Structure formats: C-alpha cells, structure tokens
Amino acid sequence: MDATATDLQRAEEFKLKANDAFKANKFSQAIELYSQAIELNSSNAVYWANRAFAHTKLEEYGSAVQDATKAIEIDPRYSKGYYRRGAAYLAMGKFKEALKDFQQVKKICPNDPDATRKLKECEKAVQKIRFEEAISVGDAERGSVADSIDYHIIEVEPHYAGPRIDGEEITIDFVKAMLDEFKKQKCIHKRYAYQIVLKTLDLLRSMPSLVDVNVPNGGHFTVCGDVHGQYFDLLNIFDLNGLPSEENPYLFNGDFVDRGSFSVEVILTLFAFKCLYPKAMYLARGNHESKSMNKIYGFEGEVRSKLGEKFVELFAEVFCWLPLAHVINNKVFVVHGGLFSVDGVKLSDIRSIDRFCEPPEEGLMCELLWSDPQPQLGRGPSKRGVALSFGADVTKKFLQENNLDLIVRSHEVKDEGHEIEHDGKLITVFSAPNYCDQMGNKGAFIRFTAPEMKPDIVTFSAVPHPDVRPMAYANNFLRMFQ
Numbered sequence: 001m002d003a004t005a006t007d008l009q010r011a012e013e014f015k016l017k018a019n020d021a022f023k024a025n026k027f028s029q030a031i032e033l034y035s036q037a038i039e040l041n042s043s044n045a046v047y048w049a050n051r052a053f054a055h056t057k058l059e060e061y062g063s064a065v066q067d068a069t070k071a072i073e074i075d076p077r078y079s080k081g082y083y084r085r086g087a088a089y090l091a092m093g094k095f096k097e098a099l100k101d102f103q104q105v106k107k108i109c110p111n112d113p114d115a116t117r118k119l120k121e122c123e124k125a126v127q128k129i130r131f132e133e134a135i136s137v138g139d140a141e142r143g144s145v146a147d148s149i150d151y152h153i154i155e156v157e158p159h160y161a162g163p164r165i166d167g168e169e170i171t172i173d174f175v176k177a178m179l180d181e182f183k184k185q186k187c188i189h190k191r192y193a194y195q196i197v198l199k200t201l202d203l204l205r206s207m208p209s210l211v212d213v214n215v216p217n218g219g220h221f222t223v224c225g226d227v228h229g230q231y232f233d234l235l236n237i238f239d240l241n242g243l244p245s246e247e248n249p250y251l252f253n254g255d256f257v258d259r260g261s262f263s264v265e266v267i268l269t270l271f272a273f274k275c276l277y278p279k280a281m282y283l284a285r286g287n288h289e290s291k292s293m294n295k296i297y298g299f300e301g302e303v304r305s306k307l308g309e310k311f312v313e314l315f316a317e318v319f320c321w322l323p324l325a326h327v328i329n330n331k332v333f334v335v336h337g338g339l340f341s342v343d344g345v346k347l348s349d350i351r352s353i354d355r356f357c358e359p360p361e362e363g364l365m366c367e368l369l370w371s372d373p374q375p376q377l378g379r380g381p382s383k384r385g386v387a388l389s390f391g392a393d394v395t396k397k398f399l400q401e402n403n404l405d406l407i408v409r410s411h412e413v414k415d416e417g418h419e420i421e422h423d424g425k426l427i428t429v430f431s432a433p434n435y436c437d438q439m440g441n442k443g444a445f446i447r448f449t450a451p452e453m454k455p456d457i458v459t460f461s462a463v464p465h466p467d468v469r470p471m472a473y474a475n476n477f478l479r480m481f482q
C-alpha cells in the first residue's frame with residue numbers, strides 16, 4: 001500500500017526526532033524512531049541509511065549492513081548507503097567488502113575530498129593486511145612465543161624507579177605499587193610485565209575450557225562484565241567491592257581490552273591478581289581477546305606503544321588459553337556471549353572444546369563468545385553478523401538439561417549496567433560505565449553469596465580518567481568512521 005501524504009509527513013517527524021536522539025547518543029531510541037519512520041514510508045533511503053548508522057554505534061554491524069543494503073537498493077545513486085555499509089564492514093574487519101563500497105562512493109562523488117581521502121586510507125589498510133598475511137607464519141610453524149622468552153636474563157637498569165619483583169614471587173605489595181604506578185600513567189619494567197604474563201599463561205594452560213568454581217557456604221563471589229580498557233573504572237570497582245583476595249574472589253567475564261586506552265593497565269592488573277590468587281581470580285575469554293579484534297580496536301597498537309612488538313604476539317598466545325565458561329556452585333553458568341545454534345549442548349561438550357586457537361567463525365566456541373539473547377522465542381540471526389540470537393526457550397532448555405539455575409553473560413552495553421531477561425533466567429552484566437566516553441551507561445557487577453547464590457546487582461557510574469580518549473591507539477582509519 002502506498003503511503004499517504006500524512007504518513008509521509010509523520011515519517012519525516014519521526015526521522016527528525018530520531019536524529020535528535022542520535023545526537024544525544026541515545027542510539028537504541030534513535031533506532032526505534034527510525035523504525036517508525038520506515039514503517040510509515042519504507043521507500044526513503046535516508047531512513048535506512050540513518051538507522052544503519054545507529055546500528056553501527058551499538059556494534060550491531062550485521063543489522064547495519066542490512067539497512068545500508070536496503071538504502072542502496074532503494075537508491076543506487078545514494079552515496080551514503082555505500083558509505084554506511086562500508087563503515088560497518090570495516091568495523092567487522094571485512095576490509096575487502098568495505099573497499100568495494102568506498103570505491104562506489106568515490107564513483108558517485110568523484111570530487112568529494114572526504115570520500116577520496118577515506119578511499120585512500122582503506123586501500124592502504126587492505127594493502128597492509130595483504131602484506132601481513134603474506135609474511136605471517138602459520139601459528140603451528142611459529143611455535144610458542146612464550147617458550148622463546150626468558151625474562152630472567154632481562155636486566156633492570158639501576159635508574160628504573162618503578163616497583164620491582166624480588167625473585168619469582170609476585171607479592172601484594174608489588175601489585176599495589178604497580179596499580180599506583182599505572183594511576184600516574186607510568187608503565188612497569190618489561191621484565192616484570194613478562195613475568196606476570198608468563199606466569200598467567202602457565203596458570204591458564206592448566207585450566208579446562210569450562211571451569212567449575214566452588215564458593216563455600218557463607219562466602220561470596222563477584223562477577224564483572226566487560227571492562228574494555230577502562231582502568232580507572234576497574235579501580236573504582238575495587239574501591240567499591242574490595243581488592244581481589246582469597247576472601248573476596250572475582251570472575252572477569254571477558255572483553256578486558258580494546259576500545260578504552262588503558263587496556264595494558266587493565267590486563268596486567270587482572271593477570272597480576274591471577275598470579276597472586278589463582279583460586280580467587282577467574283578470567284574468561286571474550287570476543288575481544290582475539291587477534292582480529294585487537295588489530296582493529298586498539299589493544300594491538302597500545303601494546304606496541306607501551307610494551308613493544310613481542311608482547312603483541314605474547315598476549316595473543318595467552319588469550320588462547322583463557323577458559324571459555326565458568327559454572328559457579330553447579331548452579332550459575334557464566335559466559336561472555338551466550339548459547340548455541342543447536343539444542344542439546346552439554347557442559348561436557350563445552351569442557352571438551354579444544355580452545356587453543358583464535359575464535360573460529362562458527363561452532364560452539366564462536367557462539368559462546370559472540371551470541372546475544374533476544375526477546376523473541378527460538379533463534380534468530382545475530383544483529384552483529386556473527387553467531388546468533390537466542391530466546392528464553394533456548395535458555396530454559398539449556399538450564400534444564402544441564403541442571404542449572406541461571407545464565408550470566410556480558411558482551412552488550414546496558415543503560416543500567418545490567419539487564420535481567422528470559423523470565424529472570426538470564427542476566428547481562430557490563431562493567432564499563434560511560435562506555436567509550438560516549439554511551440552514558442552505568443556499569444554493574446553481581447555479587448553472589450553461597451549457598452543461596454541469589455544475584456545481588458551493584459551499579460556504579462563512571463569516574464574521571466586522564467585525558468587519553470578511547471580508541472586513541474586504534475587503527476587510524478577506522479576512527480574516521482566513528
């Protein structure tokens with residue numbers, strides 16, 4: 001049915017409201033308003049392209065590609081359609097697809113200096129990636145980077161004024177001094193950074209892919225979500241909830257790094273506590289503990305700048321040893337992303353995943369790291385364009401079949417730092433407040449007390465940080481599209 005004149009006018013009103021919401025960084029609201037505009041008039045390419053941009057802001061790159069493609073179908077001469085799709089492909093690391101779209105933009109607007117510049121940057125990036133692929137040795141052939149490092153022979157210069165580790169043992173006094181050093185935006189000596197990372201690697205290597213955590217009666221246990229390089233907010237969590245210790249154990253549920261520009265500080269802090277209290281600091285892999293993400297979203301650049309090239313490879317290796325999921329007191333299943341494209345997955349299937357690899361593009365490991373819950377029943381395509389979305393029935397069935405009570409996952413920014421879905425059977429927890437200095441959200445963590453294991457959610461706001469903006473170390477040309 002064709003839209004009436006009134007419909008067209010109302011659609012325009014929704015678009016204007018959506019644009020305002022977008023400018024106020026209220027991206028979910030903007031998507032809803034653009035959707036209403038589209039419902040009234042689905043043949044306006046601008047609505048689709050704008051909604052694509054809002055999806056990009058929420059990291060829903062799959063939906064962004066879909067919307068931008070629709071805009072292109074409606075108006076093949078509309079350069080913004082290609083532009084938005086190119087930017088979404090870029091964010092997904094699909095550089096070749098992105099390049100094609102930017103070439104199209106350039107074709108439509110041959111005299112636009114901005115389009116020319118972005119196309120050039122994209123060409124450079126694709127070339128760089130081809131070059132890196134050509135010179136990179138297969139993981140198997142290269143062997144372990146960790147095995148090639150002996151930190152004992154690295155000398156600490158007498159003029160080094162930072163904290164020192166005496167011998168083999170990392171102490172709480174050292175860790176506290178390190179936290180203070182990081183606060184002052186100084187780094188620790190590479191020797192000690194190696195020592196922390198290598199010891200962590202040894203500890204992680206001995207852990208299964210699915211880790212059982214036991215909280216004794218009367219004891220408590222804290223689960224945190226994404227930190228994303230927000231070191232000063234991490235310190236705030238410790239101020240609010242206490243430093244990790246044997247009496248105050250933590251699980252950090254992946255996405256420690258990327259985006260925030262204090263990712264090196266975050267990862268060394270978490271790893272140092274892992275070394276100090278192996279039984280009171282648990283770490284799970286997130287989708288950002290991977291080479292492909294770290295290349296795009298800042299961690300690789302930050303590591304190169306603060307610690308040097310060798311650590312880039314070393315962190316990539318350690319990340320491959322991070323466990324994929326945890327079960328607390330046989331009741332609470334904790335994972336970064338979510339559940340699976342197939343029914344009937346048992347905890348034993350997760351335990352037996354051979355995890356030492358970069359996250360694959362499909363299968364159980366991919367889905368654990370990338371999936372999201374959805375309000376509809378059943379399963380649906382992922383808004384991100386990776387893995388899938390799963391409904392309350394999928395959650396319920398998995399819990400029942402594995403004799404569990406609750407799923408805790410992270411991976412999605414939430415206004416209140418958390419969200420309870422699927423009839424109370426699934427909680428999202430996200431611990432990076434005012435994510436990317438932009439989203440205005442709260443952070444949260446969950447405290448469980450045994451034996452009841454009732455989730456007690458604590459929310460908190462962002463604290464100030466030194467003037468280094470998020471993505472400061474990220475790929476230059478990706479930043480142009482943010």
Ligand SMILES: [Mn+2]
Pocket residue numbers: 226255286287288336410411412
């Ligand atoms: Mn994530």
